[in-house]
Amino acid sequence: MSTETVTIRRQKIHKNRVKARLVFFLTLTAALLLVIIFAERLCPYDPNLQDTGISLQPPSLAHPAGTDRFGRDMFSRILVGLKTSITSALTLVAIITVTGTAAGVLCGFYGGILDSAVMRISDVCLAFPGLVFAMAIAALLNGGIKNAVIALAVISWPKYARIARSQTLTLKTLDYIAAAHLAGGSSVQIIFRHILPNSLGPVLVTAVLDIGTMLMELAGLSFLGLGAQPPTAELGNMMSSGRSMLQTYPWVVIGPGIGIFTAVAVFNLLGDTMRDYLDSSGSR
DSSP states (O other): OOHHHHHHHHHHHHHHHHHHHHHHHHHHHHHHHHHHHTHHHHOSSOTTOOOGGGTTOOSOSSSTTOBOTTOOBHHHHHHHHHHHHHHHHHHHHHHHHHHHHHHHHHHHHHOHHHHHHHHHHHHHHHHSOHHHHHHHHHHHTTOOHHHHHHHHHHHHHHHHHHHHHHHHHHHTTSHHHHHHHHTTOOHHHHIIIIIHHHHHHHHHHHHHHHHHHHHHHHHHHHHTTSSSOTTSOOHHHHHHHHGGGTTTSTHHHHHHHHHHHHHHHHHHHHHHHHHHHHHHHHTO
């Protein structure tokens, strides 16, 4: 058996393994999304129902994750908090992906003053520590989960703009783009038919990996009082409200922490596997 045949077989085996991992993590992600879609129906109790007679109860059969200082069921609040956190993170990633990709493609395709102006704005955004800049914007907007999303969107789009611009600069020099111009294709047609479809791979992988990052940053802003406000069930503010009880009633903090860890791990593993799959597909 030749060395080339052995190499091809190894590449095929590796690709099949990556594909199996991708299917597994896609299934996990789908399960997590189903949980947040039906979060309210899965809650054994009303997440906002207060009963001081059972406040700070440890985990039990009746309350699998215990209760908080107001007697609210922690398991129900974690489920609803997951929905709030993941929905906010997905919304944020969608905004920065669309905005950044559109800016990057237009800058890369047309160049000139537009390219210089947008890239200088992105340089300014990248010059500040991201979370610190977001804290300042969120504070100016008086907090709230919507304002936290806006604050993080303002500082997070440049990464996507740079990726899309780089892809566009490479693609527009290729022969099939020149052929599309010669065939009478307009700039809009070329962008939507040729540039965007062929530049979305790296953008989508970055977006999936960013979901976990944005989850943590939104939770961080809520923990500091600049994101979701009580009594809204959100994992960051749940950890913040229970931080003083970490040593005496640890389940009040550990439960939301496990929720954040699980969601971030699932999305990060999915993003890593997507990147490996695209790399193995491109190396054929």
